[in-house]
Amino acid sequence: MKLNVREKEILLRSYFLSELPSATALKIVEHVTVASHEARDPIFKQGEKADYFYTVLTGFVRVFRLSKDGREADIGIYGPGETFAEGVMFNGGTHRFCAQTAESVTMARYEVDKLKQFASQDPAIGIALMASLSRNLDQALECVADDRLHTAPQRVANFILQNCPENASTARFRLPFQKSLLAGKLGLAPEALSRAFSALKSAGVSVHGRIIEIGDVNALRNF
Amino acid sequence: MKLNVREKEILLRSYFLSELPSATALKIVEHVTVASHEARDPIFKQGEKADYFYTVLTGFVRVFRLSKDGREADIGIYGPGETFAEGVMFNGGTHRFCAQTAESVTMARYEVDKLKQFASQDPAIGIALMASLSRNLDQALECVADDRLHTAPQRVANFILQNCPENASTARFRLPFQKSLLAGKLGLAPEALSRAFSALKSAGVSVHGRIIEIGDVNALRNF
DNA sequence: CGTTGGGTTGAGCGCGATCAAGCGTGGTGG
DNA sequence: CCACCACGCTTGATCGCGCTCAACCCAACG
Numbered sequence: 400m401k402l403n404v405r406e407k408e409i410l411l412r413s414y415f416l417s418e419l420p421s422a423t424a425l426k427i428v429e430h431v432t433v434a435s436h437e438a439r440d441p442i443f444k445q446g447e448k449a450d451y452f453y454t455v456l457t458g459f460v461r462v463f464r465l466s467k468d469g470r471e472a473d474i475g476i477y478g479p480g481e482t483f484a485e486g487v488m489f490n491g492g493t494h495r496f497c498a499q500t501a502e503s504v505t506m507a508r509y510e511v512d513k514l515k516q517f518a519s520q521d522p523a524i525g526i527a528l529m530a531s532l533s534r535n536l537d538q539a540l541e542c543v544a545d546d547r548l549h550t551a552p553q554r555v556a557n558f559i560l561q562n563c564p565e566n567a568s569t570a571r572f573r574l575p576f577q578k579s580l581l582a583g584k585l586g587l588a589p590e591a592l593s594r595a596f597s598a599l600k601s602a603g604v605s606v607h608g609r610i611i612e613i614g615d616v617n618a619l620r621n622f
Numbered sequence: 623m624k625l626n627v628r629e630k631e632i633l634l635r636s637y638f639l640s641e642l643p644s645a646t647a648l649k650i651v652e653h654v655t656v657a658s659h660e661a662r663d664p665i666f667k668q669g670e671k672a673d674y675f676y677t678v679l680t681g682f683v684r685v686f687r688l689s690k691d692g693r694e695a696d697i698g699i700y701g702p703g704e705t706f707a708e709g710v711m712f713n714g715g716t717h718r719f720c721a722q723t724a725e726s727v728t729m730a731r732y733e734v735d736k737l738k739q740f741a742s743q744d745p746a747i748g749i750a751l752m753a754s755l756s757r758n759l760d761q762a763l764e765c766v767a768d769d770r771l772h773t774a775p776q777r778v779a780n781f782i783l784q785n786c787p788e789n790a791s792t793a794r795f796r797l798p799f800q801k802s803l804l805a806g807k808l809g810l811a812p813e814a815l816s817r818a819f820s821a822l823k824s825a826g827v828s829v830h831g832r833i834i835e836i837g838d839v840n841a842l843r844n845f
Numbered sequence: 846c847g848t849t850g851g852g853t854t855g856a857g858c859g860c861g862a863t864c865a866a867g868c869g870t871g872g873t874g875g
Numbered sequence: 876c877c878a879c880c881a882c883g884c885t886t887g888a889t890c891g892c893g894c895t896c897a898a899c900c901c902a903a904c905g
Contacts, residue, residue, distance in 0.1 A: 577851075
């Protein structure tokens with residue numbers, strides 16, 4: 400339930416807490432509990448009462464909407480240092496989406512009531528929460544725009560470029576999670592992601608397992 | 623530049639300010655300016671420095687991403703009482719999207735720096751801003767899920783249902799803006815919206831100009 | 846070896862974008 | 876008063892993207 404030293408370090412470096420003076424951050428950490436989950440574990444389901452929100456420490460979490468007919472649509476993938484479901488602090492206390500782990504995951508868990516209380520006493524905490532909300536809002540809007548403007552190969556290209564150092568002409572990195580998860584994140588079926596990767600071969604992208612190599616970053620930008 | 627009585631009333635009832643004790647809200651209103659725009663006026667462009675965010679008083683505002691090749695994708699339509707672009711308070715001070723009026727519009731304009739300062743002094747202000755951010759975040763996520771799970775007629779049905787009283791069996795309302803604007807909001811070409819409306823005729827929906835009549839709300843729910 | 850699970854490849858198809866033409870209404874001017 | 880136009884919307888035809896289903900590949904593992 401309590402954090403070990405390593406977990407505490409990751410948490411203090413998270414987007415949310417790193418905004419705060421360390422004394423404040425440490426005070427909040429005192430009230431945080433750790434949750435560990437196996438791969439594919441449900442974390443919460445849409446419609447459930449929401450007493451907590453979370454920051455990922457290790458692993459990746461998938462947040463998605465489950466439709467009446469059982470289909471799923473991902474609305475966000477969250478990795479180490481990222482916070483999700485802070486929205487429930489203000490939406491009536493009910494989760495509007497499902498969350499499950501993609502793999503083995505550890506998370507820090509914040510009590511909604513306690514954090515509301517903290518935020519009402521120290522303006523800095525509210526501001527840090529706003530920064531986190533703002534970050535997630537931006538990503539969501541970016542996602543809508545990307546979905547609506549770009550084809551599958553273009554979205555994949557965008558994703559790859561986000562994982563390249565700004566001013567490199569060539570790059571190589573390793574996907575931090577399964578391709579099927581990436582497909583969901585981009586709003587694609589796994590088959591479509593696969594085909595998008597082959598389409599990007601002509602732009603100098605080669606994929607071996609989770610390793611992605613980009614021959615010419617600039618060429619990829621004009622896709 | 624200054625608000626008249628009527629505008630002040632609308633503003634105090636907006637989602638953002640109505641969260642606050644009236645003394646606090648009134649203090650903020652003192653520092654707000656009014657901006658009026660003709661139809662189709664640009665409010666800001668992506669990439670511009672962001673010194674303000676806005677609450678709509680009358681009319682509707684369209685926020686959208688402009689792609690390299692000149693295509694546009696709406697990411698939100700904001701009407702009276704709704705606040706947009708609060709995200710710029712925390713994203714580095716640059717607008718990531720374009721905004722333009724859909725029709726003649728009046729807006730209240732908040733100075734980012736001033737509101738940051740207020741928020742750092744009074745926790746309640748931060749909390750109200752969080753509520754607003756949270757609301758916009760929820761809508762954005764809902765939009766992603768809706769886009770990815772539902773077809774055009776289903777999305778239109780959803781929109782219609784959101785404008786029906788919860789427990790009515792029949793309903794009728796008037797679109798507050800042009801159909802082409804609704805199409806953009808739902809991520810559709812105007813033609814697709816038109817076809818979606820015809821498809822919904824079989825579910826008891828009839829459309830005359832901006833008037834929408836729903837014969838059987840429950841039938842529409844199972845579309 | 847057989848199995849299992851993630852990924853790829855192929856064939857078919859449905860949704861919605863695009864382009865183009867037609868419709869209806871409101872506004873203007875002769 | 877009516878001819879004309881402008882604009883928002885509808886309707887039709889075509890086409891391409893990406894989903895679906897199915898088969899196959901391949902590496903890891905017992």
